[in-house]
Amino acid sequence: MGHVFHIQRFSLHDGPGIRTTVFFMGCSxxxxxxxxxxxxxxxxxxxxxxxxxxxxxLCAALCPNGxxxxxxxxxxxxxxxxxxxxxxxxxxxxxxxxxxxxxxYSPEELAALCSRDLPYYRxxxxxxxxxxxxxxxxxxxxxxxxxxxxxxxxxxxxxTAGNVxxxxxxxxxxxxxxxxxxxxxxxxDLHRSATGASNxxxxxxxxxxxxxxxxxxxxxxxxxxxxxxxxxxxxIAGFLQPLTHVRxxxxxxxxxxxxxxxxxxxxxEPPNFGAVDESTLALLEAIVNPG
Amino acid sequence: xxxxxxxxxxxxxxAVATFELAFNNGQWAERTYSKPIQYWNKNGAAxxxxxxxxxxxxxxxxxxxxxxQEFLDMFxxxxxxxxxxxxxxLRQRYEDLLRDGRSSVLLNGTYEFVLDSGLDILRGGFPYPxxxxxxxxxxxxxxxLMAVKTAVFxxxxxxxxQIKAALKQNFQGFEAMxxxxxxxxxxxxxxxxxxxxxxxxxxxxxxxxxxxxxQTGFTVSPALVGWRFLEEAYGISATPDGRRYGDPIAEHxxxxxxxxxxxPTAIVQSIAKARDAIAKANGVxxxxxxxxxxxxxxxxxxxxxxxxxxxxxxxxxxxxxxIAIYDPQLLRQAQQDPEHHEDIIVRVWGYSAxxxxxxxxxxxxxxxxxxxxx
Numbered sequence: 327m328g329h330v331f332h333i334q335r336f337s338l339h340d341g342p343g344i345r346t347t348v349f350f351m352g353c354s355x356x357x358x359x360x361x362x363x364x365x366x367x368x369x370x371x372x373x374x375x376x377x378x379x380x381x382x383x384l385c386a387a388l389c390p391n392g393x394x395x396x397x398x399x400x401x402x403x404x405x406x407x408x409x410x411x412x413x414x415x416x417x418x419x420x421x422x423x424x425x426x427x428x429x430x431y432s433p434e435e436l437a438a439l440c441s442r443d444l445p446y447y448r449x450x451x452x453x454x455x456x457x458x459x460x461x462x463x464x465x466x467x468x469x470x471x472x473x474x475x476x477x478x479x480x481x482x483x484x485x486t487a488g489n490v491x492x493x494x495x496x497x498x499x500x501x502x503x504x505x506x507x508x509x510x511x512x513x514x515d516l517h518r519s520a521t522g523a524s525n526x527x528x529x530x531x532x533x534x535x536x537x538x539x540x541x542x543x544x545x546x547x548x549x550x551x552x553x554x555x556x557x558x559x560x561x562i563a564g565f566l567q568p569l570t571h572v573r574x575x576x577x578x579x580x581x582x583x584x585x586x587x588x589x590x591x592x593x594x595e596p597p598n599f600g601a602v603d604e605s606t607l608a609l610l611e612a613i614v615n616p617g
Numbered sequence: 618x619x620x621x622x623x624x625x626x627x628x629x630x631x632a633v634a635t636f637e638l639a640f641n642n643g644q645w646a647e648r649t650y651s652k653p654i655q656y657w658n659k660n661g662a663a664x665x666x667x668x669x670x671x672x673x674x675x676x677x678x679x680x681x682x683x684x685x686q687e688f689l690d691m692f693x694x695x696x697x698x699x700x701x702x703x704x705x706x707l708r709q710r711y712e713d714l715l716r717d718g719r720s721s722v723l724l725n726g727t728y729e730f731v732l733d734s735g736l737d738i739l740r741g742g743f744p745y746p747x748x749x750x751x752x753x754x755x756x757x758x759x760x761x762l763m764a765v766k767t768a769v770f771x772x773x774x775x776x777x778x779q780i781k782a783a784l785k786q787n788f789q790g791f792e793a794m795x796x797x798x799x800x801x802x803x804x805x806x807x808x809x810x811x812x813x814x815x816x817x818x819x820x821x822x823x824x825x826x827x828x829x830x831x832q833t834g835f836t837v838s839p840a841l842v843g844w845r846f847l848e849e850a851y852g853i854s855a856t857p858d859g860r861r862y863g864d865p866i867a868e869h870x871x872x873x874x875x876x877x878x879x880x881p882t883a884i885v886q887s888i889a890k891a892r893d894a895i896a897k898a899n900g901v902x903x904x905x906x907x908x909x910x911x912x913x914x915x916x917x918x919x920x921x922x923x924x925x926x927x928x929x930x931x932x933x934x935x936x937x938x939x940i941a942i943y944d945p946q947l948l949r950q951a952q953q954d955p956e957h958h959e960d961i962i963v964r965v966w967g968y969s970a971x972x973x974x975x976x977x978x979x980x981x982x983x984x985x986x987x988x989x990x991x
Contacts, residue, residue, distance in 0.1 A: 335807075336880025338912060344882060344925045382793040420774075421796030442807060443882045446929035449921035 328466035331428035343451025361584025365458030385415035406592030437473035452481030512561035634668035746836035753843015759815030798859035805872025819894035
């Protein structure tokens with residue numbers, strides 16, 4: 327069984343064509359700007375969407391652990407630390423404001439869901455396994471990808487940050503056509519302070535992956551005050567330069583879309599790095615994609 | 618030109634209104650609200666719309682149903698009654714035309730068959746039946762049936778009288794119930810249960826007209842299209858799918874605007890589950906897909922996505938796909954500042970129009986049906 331927090335159909339930004347993107351749970355990095363916090367933990371947890379809550383009070387009446395309280399003004403307060411994940415409030419919630427942050431899937435079930443859009447997987451389209459870090463569940467990913475291939479999915483992509491042992495890549499290689507590969511920093515100390523982990527293995531894995539001949543789509547998040555200096559981006563570009571199977575390098579400017587999800591999971595609010603200004607972005611773009 | 622004497626006749630069934638009648642044993646629902654709208658021409662006088670479905674046929678008291686199947690059968694009885702009444706209406710109009718004997722010379726002159734045979738359209742000069750019955754909005758009815766199935770029969774969360782009480786108030790004071798009903802699976806998301814419910818309605822509709830032809834010798838062609846979605850939205854009460862009064866109703870055989878959240882491929886797959894009915898309707902099933910701009914990172918990528926969407930839809934059994942690309946933000950700007958946006962043309966149903974000429978309600982409908990994409 328694998329843990330997945332979201333399956334998105336008609337996904338247009340995780341590789342070419344029309345794709346279904348599967349978001350795996352669990353991650354070996356702790357990027358301070360993470361916009362998919364549901365993917366940070368492998369464990370399934372309680373999630374609360376305050377916008378959907380109608381303050382009916384059913385959850386508070388049912389919960390055996392006192393997770394849900396309502397203030398006198400009707401504000402719903404959730405104490406995530408008390409939750410035993412019994413699911414009573416989730417089943418009772420009329421509006422879908424309370425839910426599990428993810429779900430267990432068997433490889434067969436997930437491959438069937440990934441095959442619903444088979445007629446549309448043309449022009450490079452197919453399935454993308456993302457996360458979280460998809461390769462932390464490498465054997466589940468391998469089984470699912472193999473079943474997808476057998477069902478006729480033409481192009482399977484893995485979106486990874488690369489912070490896994492090389493053996494994880496080896497497991498899935500026969501069933502994967504291309505990789506979206508995140509490079510967040512070149513300098514190790516910067517990488518460590520920004521993500522909580524060294525990047526030595528990440529960069530080494532990328533070099534080895536290049537030798538396998540798989541197509542590589544490199545993605546660099548541009549985070550103000552973290553890695554948005556020209557020297558840093560130039561160092562990344564210099565590292566990528568000798569690689570022979572890089573089909574695209576894309577800068578992904580920081581955005582704040584994921585911030586509201588932290589509160590929904592009972593996680594502390596992350597820092598706001600602010601918008602990347604356009605002139606900086608143009609400058610960095612010229613470094614990674616000259617001409 | 619003899620206006621109104623084309624010899625070609627069509628009429629329609631308000632399917633969601635038919636659901637309201639079935640839900641209330643043949644009578645209109647009691648409601649505490651109503652709003653006039655300015656339709657067709659924003660400068661015209663606003664008026665109240667009423668559905669032209671026919672009240673009075675007692676299809677059964679839904680509160681007496683022990684199972685969802687019984688409830689569905691009651692709806693089907695009401696829907697069959699409306700279908701056959703409309704077919705009869707068409708036949709009557711045809712006989713009146715025949716008795717009158719006039720048909721437009723101009724229109725007859727445009728048909729090669731008529732010119733070759735020397736016989737006009739009323740006297741056998743045109744070999745195909747020209748009488749069509751439209752039944753659009755079935756996906757919204759599917760949503761309503763699915764909501765009742767889930768809330769009343771499967772999960773026993775609410776009773777029919779409780780739902781009726783909420784509809785009477787347009788869900789005011791019943792927001793928790795409304796949210797629950799909204800969370801029930803909706804047509805357009807590739808959910809088999811609700812998609813096949815809608816497909817089953819479309820199948821019955823086509824079959825009844827085949828039976829009608831066998832019994833009367835008069836051919837009425839079924840069509841899974843409909844143009845009264847806006848009048849219907851304001852002409853009937855709130856509905857058990859969680860839809861408030863005035864909120865949009867499905868056009869043709871498309872999802873209820875705003876309710877398809879899995880993107881356009883799921884929409885097409887939902888519609889394609891009715892491919893048997895679509896074939897019975899000779900392919901007359903309009904599918905509108907309003908997509909936002911910026912589908913791909915650049916024009917080439919966007920084109921590859923459109924290409925895959927169209928070919929995939931063909932392979933899935935659709936023979937018509939009406940794709941329009943809109944910028945929802947621009948349309949909202951045009952609502953605020955029509956003077957500087959007079960050039961925007963939008964698809965309405967069978968016709969296109971300048972966006973700024975549409976009434977506010979139709980403008981909102983056009984914006985609400987734009988599919989969100991990842």
